[in-house]
Amino acid sequence: MTKHKNAQTDLIHAPRTAPQYIETIQPPLYRASTIIFKSTSHLFDRHWTDRYDYSYGTHGTPTTFTLGDNIAQIEGGIFSLLAPSGLSAINLVNSTLLSSGDEVWVADNIYGPNLEHLNNLQDRYGISVKIYNPIDADSFQPTEKSKLIWLEAAGSVTLEFPDLKNLVKKAQQANVITALDNTWGAGLAFNAFDFSDEHLSVDLTVHALTKYPSGGGDILMGSVVTRDQQLHHKLFKMHATQGICVSGDDSAQIQRSLAHMSLRYDHQSLNAIKVLDWLKQQPQFSQILHPSLNNAAGHQFWAEVCTTGKSAGLVSVIFKPDYDLTAVRKFCDSLQLFKLGFSWGGPVSLAMLYDLKQMRSLSNTHLQQGLLVRFCIGLEHPEDLIQDIQNALKQLE
Structure with missing residues (x-):
């Protein structure tokens, strides 16, 4: 490197990288606003x-x-x-x-x-x-x-x-x-x-x-x-x-994260099915929403397009009308493993409360009356997630 009179100039114009002749699992990270043109x-x-x-x-x-x-x-x-x-x-x-x-x-x-x-x-x-x-x-x-x-x-x-x-x-x-x-x-x-x-x-x-x-x-x-x-x-x-x-x-x-994305997707989807099977047996819910269910709206379209049988780790439940907003909020607040938050796809399972009356414009005859909770299934063991929902439901008795 050419030496200049001022060390500050040398610090700025020092070689930025060692010779790049190695191969790594992850590609190199480039941070750039300005990109230097060679000519x-x-x-x-x-x-x-x-x-x-x-x-x-x-x-x-x-x-x-x-x-x-x-x-x-x-x-x-x-x-x-x-x-x-x-x-x-x-x-x-x-x-x-x-x-x-x-x-x-x-x-x-x-x-x-x-x-x-x-x-x-x-x-x-x-x-x-x-x-x-x-x-x-x-x-x-x-x-x-x-x-x-x-x-x-x-x-x-x-x-x-x-x-x-x-x-x-x-x-x-x-x-x-x-x-x-x-x-x-x-x-x-x-x-x-x-x-x-x-x-x-x-x-x-x-x-x-x-x-x-x-x-x-x-x-x-x-x-x-x-x-x-x-x-x-x-x-x-x-x-x-x-x-x-x-x-x-x-x-x-x-x-x-892309290398293990499909593994996580499949695992969370399977976890959701296991939780779903248990939710169907619970008397507090009037409706379980998941495209894989035979009685789900659009199930036939899911079956003909998603021929792999895959579905994301999301499942929603509609509480019977007997449970008012205070009760369903108490249920959500009683959850321990499920955290209250938007989004999905992360390792932590999430729950979110919705009032469909404020979300839909058309008459949806396939939806039962009642408040909805969406579960986003994470990477926890499904038996632990089921126990968490069960404990929260007991708070409504």
């Missing part, structure tokens, strides 16, 4: 549409591109964009694809914050929000103004599995872009880009990497995946102009 040719002989455009930290580094590529592969797509959270990824899609006067269709069991964002766009920019029943494809009636339909498989909180095949077919016939919130399936329960004998595909998926890909309940991130390069470039341009980016450290943490 003006490298600076100007590039384009933002290049698959790996190393120009500035917000556009991507080897660390973020590696994670994006792996998420795309898991989900069956080709192109991926990363965002600071699942909701941020959802907002990227809405902001990119909807303009004043457009119509967007959302399932009645849509993720609440997505609906809130769309309602805000409706109030401010004249976006028209239409609600459809996810298990009744006939309730989706696109018009010339329809530009986007949001799908959820399974739906938020009440876990209905949609008539994915007929909804996608109908959207394709009307040239409506299909966006699937794929957080529940995580790319493991089914392939959203090839989920039928007819090789049906959604146009894009959004995935809250906060959940199963992270696995620790400590990282926030989201992704948008597609196979359509033109659609990807449209999303990427909005992604860049809005300055959407993620931390290299967070990306490396999620990348590290």
Whole structure:
């Protein structure tokens, strides 16, 4: 290294890395805002549409591109964009694809914050929000103004599995872009880009990497995946102009967790089934909600799409109307292993209380009356989780 007169200059311009000729289990971590160009040719002989455009930290580094590529592969797509959270990824899609006067269709069991964002766009920019029943494809009636339909498989909180095949077919016939919130399936329960004998595909998926890909309940991130390069470039341009980016450290943490993501998903799913079998026998509940149940709304659609038989570690229960809000809150407060908190996919089991009267727009005749508690099954032993619920139920006697 050339010696300079001032030690401060040498400290700044010292070699940053030892020779990089080793191979490691985990890829190297790159932290970068500024990226150094080797020459003006490298600076100007590039384009933002290049698959790996190393120009500035917000556009991507080897660390973020590696994670994006792996998420795309898991989900069956080709192109991926990363965002600071699942909701941020959802907002990227809405902001990119909807303009004043457009119509967007959302399932009645849509993720609440997505609906809130769309309602805000409706109030401010004249976006028209239409609600459809996810298990009744006939309730989706696109018009010339329809530009986007949001799908959820399974739906938020009440876990209905949609008539994915007929909804996608109908959207394709009307040239409506299909966006699937794929957080529940995580790319493991089914392939959203090839989920039928007819090789049906959604146009894009959004995935809250906060959940199963992270696995620790400590990282926030989201992704948008597609196979359509033109659609990807449209999303990427909005992604860049809005300055959407993620931390290299967070990306490396999620990348590290991907190796055992499917093992955790399968284990938590099996734990949920064991807890589910016990919950069905408890007299305090009027209804158990899980797509694998024969009497579940959308069970037949789950069976034909999720041919692996996989389902996420979520199960919801509806208390009989005899149990009022005070009683159900007492039940939740009495849980010990289950912690009160949003999200899922981490090692700790979670519970959350919902009042469906405040969450649904359509008449859902398949849902019983009563307060709902969603259980997100973690990695604890299922017998211990069952005992925890049993002890909490005793507090209601």
